[in-house]
Amino acid sequence: MSAQIEFVFRETVRIYDTDAQGIAHYASYYRFFTNAIEKLMTEKLGINYPISDNFWFVIVESHAVYKKPLKLGDEIDVVLSPKVLSKKVIRFDISIIRKGEKTTEGYVIQASIDPKTWKAIELPDDILNKIISL
Amino acid sequence: MSAQIEFVFRETVRIYDTDAQGIAHYASYYRFFTNAIEKLMTEKLGINYPISDNFWFVIVESHAVYKKPLKLGDEIDVVLSPKVLSKKVIRFDISIIRKGEKTTEGYVIQASIDPKTWKAIELPDDILNKIISL
Amino acid sequence: MSAQIEFVFRETVRIYDTDAQGIAHYASYYRFFTNAIEKLMTEKLGINYPISDNFWFVIVESHAVYKKPLKLGDEIDVVLSPKVLSKKVIRFDISIIRKGEKTTEGYVIQASIDPKTWKAIELPDDILNKIISL
Amino acid sequence: MSAQIEFVFRETVRIYDTDAQGIAHYASYYRFFTNAIEKLMTEKLGINYPISDNFWFVIVESHAVYKKPLKLGDEIDVVLSPKVLSKKVIRFDISIIRKGEKTTEGYVIQASIDPKTWKAIELPDDILNKIISL
Numbered sequence: 001m002s003a004q005i006e007f008v009f010r011e012t013v014r015i016y017d018t019d020a021q022g023i024a025h026y027a028s029y030y031r032f033f034t035n036a037i038e039k040l041m042t043e044k045l046g047i048n049y050p051i052s053d054n055f056w057f058v059i060v061e062s063h064a065v066y067k068k069p070l071k072l073g074d075e076i077d078v079v080l081s082p083k084v085l086s087k088k089v090i091r092f093d094i095s096i097i098r099k100g101e102k103t104t105e106g107y108v109i110q111a112s113i114d115p116k117t118w119k120a121i122e123l124p125d126d127i128l129n130k131i132i133s134l
Numbered sequence: 135m136s137a138q139i140e141f142v143f144r145e146t147v148r149i150y151d152t153d154a155q156g157i158a159h160y161a162s163y164y165r166f167f168t169n170a171i172e173k174l175m176t177e178k179l180g181i182n183y184p185i186s187d188n189f190w191f192v193i194v195e196s197h198a199v200y201k202k203p204l205k206l207g208d209e210i211d212v213v214l215s216p217k218v219l220s221k222k223v224i225r226f227d228i229s230i231i232r233k234g235e236k237t238t239e240g241y242v243i244q245a246s247i248d249p250k251t252w253k254a255i256e257l258p259d260d261i262l263n264k265i266i267s268l
Numbered sequence: 269m270s271a272q273i274e275f276v277f278r279e280t281v282r283i284y285d286t287d288a289q290g291i292a293h294y295a296s297y298y299r300f301f302t303n304a305i306e307k308l309m310t311e312k313l314g315i316n317y318p319i320s321d322n323f324w325f326v327i328v329e330s331h332a333v334y335k336k337p338l339k340l341g342d343e344i345d346v347v348l349s350p351k352v353l354s355k356k357v358i359r360f361d362i363s364i365i366r367k368g369e370k371t372t373e374g375y376v377i378q379a380s381i382d383p384k385t386w387k388a389i390e391l392p393d394d395i396l397n398k399i400i401s402l
Numbered sequence: 403m404s405a406q407i408e409f410v411f412r413e414t415v416r417i418y419d420t421d422a423q424g425i426a427h428y429a430s431y432y433r434f435f436t437n438a439i440e441k442l443m444t445e446k447l448g449i450n451y452p453i454s455d456n457f458w459f460v461i462v463e464s465h466a467v468y469k470k471p472l473k474l475g476d477e478i479d480v481v482l483s484p485k486v487l488s489k490k491v492i493r494f495d496i497s498i499i500r501k502g503e504k505t506t507e508g509y510v511i512q513a514s515i516d517p518k519t520w521k522a523i524e525l526p527d528d529i530l531n532k533i534i535s536l
Binding site: 015016018019020021022023025027071072 | 149150152153154155156157159161205206
Binding site for chain 4: 020021023026027030031034050051056058059060061062063064065066069108115118
């Protein structure tokens with residue numbers, strides 16, 4: 001899978017994303033990140049996410065750098081670039097773009113686990129190929 | 135159980151409870167309500183809440199009237215008055231008091247269910263007696 | 269404005285809406301309610317919501333009855349029926365429908381205020397007419 | 403300020419912190435981080451946080467590594483180690499400890515800004531000294 005592949009999902013900053021500083025609260029950005037990953041996995045790949053029958057995806061690392069604050073009503077593009085790090089681990093590099101300007105950068109890393117043992121497991125080949133073929 | 139019995143739990147309005155209007159977002163109050171109910175059930179009654187081994191508590195109704203806005207850093211008292219409506223249903227009347235003034239009134243009604251069938255079930259007598267004896 | 273007028277907004281139950289009972293947390297439903305009201309006000313009426321230049325909308329009451337639990341990935345229709353109670357107060361009756369079945373009923377009541385005095389004020393006629401003409 | 407200085411705040415994982423995987427949702431950890439920072443700043447230092455009269459604290463970077471999942475009802479210690487990176491920037495290294503085991507590691511970096519210009523500004527000496535003297 002090429003690092004250049006990007007998927008873009010439009011979001012709106014809602015009142016509950018904001019805080020008393022008049023900007024989006026720093027943890028709200030992970031809502032935008034989650035929405036984009038869920039939409040990629042379910043709508044583009046047809047994978048039940050993050051809970052599938054035989055495997056779950058769990059987040060093992062999250063990161064965000066806030067360059068410009070987002071405000072109530074902002075229309076933002078969440079740009080997602082998935083990278084298969086191993087058969088068990090996928091990294092999503094994420095940018096938020098508002099009116100052509102990058103406001104936020106971050107990433108989320110997830111592992112696939114067996115929900116019965118809670119141990120990391122390799123994704124089935126058909127799922128992995130779907131992600132690699134993006 | 136007398137309607138006069140009340141339990142009081144202190145909370146602080148945190149930055150993530152607020153929104154761009156500079157006040158606590160209306161849905162955040164349910165966080166204060168939930169905290170108070172969880173503390174009553176776990177700390178005062180020793181009941182795993184809302185997930186116990188053989189029964190779960192699920193919320194079937196919620197209500198709040200916002201008389202005065204709460205702000206960042208406000209120290210509030212969440213006053214909880216539980217009422218056993220039946221062996222399956224408990225109602226918690228809730229007030230929020232800030233510096234002697236009632237700012238918020240509401241209630242949460244919960245039913246006990248069997249998590250295997252997701253049907254309402256009567257609480258075990260020992261649990262029910264704990265609640266009634268409050 | 270006729271009580272029969274309804275607006276429908278599609279939502280998806282996301283992982284962060286759910287809790288350890290495997291269902292949408294009861295306070296998450298107010299996120300669905302808020303989204304629908306914000307979309308009605310901004311997209312259909314062109315009103316900056318809930319923060320406009322000369323007036324703000326603040327929530328004064330919220331209510332929800334949970335008939336059937338919602339689960340991760342559920343596609344739901346949030347059905348909104350606004351009612352002008354006075355020049356200062358609007359009530360939104362709300363239902364959530366999943367695959368033709370009503371799962372949730374509730375309402376949100378909001379007042380318009382002057383953000384400088386934090387007192388209730390009448391909405392400007394042009395705004396009020398927009399809402400009444402829905 | 404020595405890197406060894408640590409402040410510990412006790413938290414409980416609440417039902418609304420969890421998701422349908424039965425564990426704390428990854429963004430909920432930032433609630434634990436925020437609580438600890440707010441308590442340090444307000445209770446230990448007497449600083450209005452994150453909104454003071456002449457300066458605000460805004461988050462410019464956040465990071466978390468999830469080693470072990472947290473579950474409903476877990477009693478956790480949030481261990482906070484503040485570092486003054488400059489007169490404008492403070493970093494909080496954070497660990498979560500459950501029953502002696504480190505489950506989570508992360509950090510939050512904040513800048514002080516002038517809320518009128520939204521530009522980074524140096525903290526007043528008395529505030530800075532309070533933090534350095536921790």
